[in-house]
Amino acid sequence: MSDNNNIVLSLKNVTKKFGDLTVLDNMSLDIHEHEIVVLCGPSGGGKSTLLRSINGLEKINSGEIYYRGELVTNKNIKSVRSHIGMVFQSFNLFDNLTVRDNLTIAPIKILKKTKAEAVEKAQSYLDTFGIGDKMDHYPHQLSGGQKQRVAIVRSMMMEPDVMLFDEPTSALDPEMIKEVLDAIRRLAEMGMTMVIVTHEIGFAREVSSRMLFLENAKIRVDASTEDFFTNTEDERLKQFLSVILKH
């Protein structure tokens, strides 16, 4: 784990403020290859902002972010983003495009793949995630769970090095949560490096290798999943877990 060669993402002293409110307070963090890191903690703790800062959707006030040892700047942000998949709470599929075009436009325009190549790959991913028949549908014709799986496939089409999930199941009906979690489990089996913000604590415990507890703009606990749930000394985390596990 301490081998520097397999660090995918690295945050060094990252601070982010919204006006007077500090949401990320001098945060440092390394994410290694094949790690599955779950961020949890109370709302307003900075989980989503941390995730969004990694691929530049939020501009940080100070500190540095490295991707594979390379400092992320305004100049290379587009190329860095094409290596980092992002799945949003509200899916954000392109409303004006069919599933086919949603999935193939980025590989064609950015990775310069041929259309046939991209479509073939899209079909095989859709089949993997159980929505192989939705190729010609528009986003508004899909259920929430289907939309989110298409969004996951859209990110996977870019052959990402790491995937970020920003509360991927929070906008879903209970019965659709499972199909999306199953899709993420699938990626875990493939060995995908992932950073996930989620309130599905049972799922987090099952799938993650490392857990972070964020509160008041700081990483309060950073531990292996097992230690996080069984050996924690942190009073605040114990309290948080006792509430969330009971629920």
Added chain:
Amino acid sequence: MTFNWRVFQTTFPDFMRATGVTIQYAVIAIVIAVIWGIFIGSINFRRPKGIWRITSAYVCFFRETPLLVQIYFLFYGLSRLMPVSASIIAVAALVLNDGAFIAENVRGGLQSINKGQEEAAYALGFSKFQTMIYFLIPQAVTKVQDSIMNMVSIIIKDTSLLMWITITELTYMAHRVNSKYYQPVTAYLTAAVIYMALFLSVQGIKKLMDRRSQKKYELSES
């Protein structure tokens, strides 16, 4: 004062020719105005430093002043600076005026698009420009499609003001027929009926377009 069929019959070919001129100006103007409006509306949405002050001042000026004043302004003002024909002034006036309205519609359409669409595009590695071209502008245009179709019938009516700068369009023809035969009812009713027919054809095209886009959705429903 009644409708004079004899005058109608003699002048009908002239009216048809003038209708051709009206359609020609309307079609050229709407095509350019849509492109121009999307361009200006996108600038006013993005607000790049400096430029958007100019573009939004332009939009304000052309929306809030009468078209006839703009036509005269361009006709007498521009022709003093450079030799331009009345027909170019005519198209320019229609494009600048109706383009300003379309620009405001497009800007509103762009603003109503969920921020998540943009973020998803950036997260995949698209540039700001690509995001506008592939995702935001197509969605905004779909949203304002109806009001753009309304602009088409407005432009057709707007062409009637071009008679004041010697364009021989439909209203000009009605004027000329009236001054020659002293038959205002015949002259202006003929013109009005033709305008109405043009409007109804535009409505027909609009219905066809609606049906087509509906079909597109239905096909993929199965």
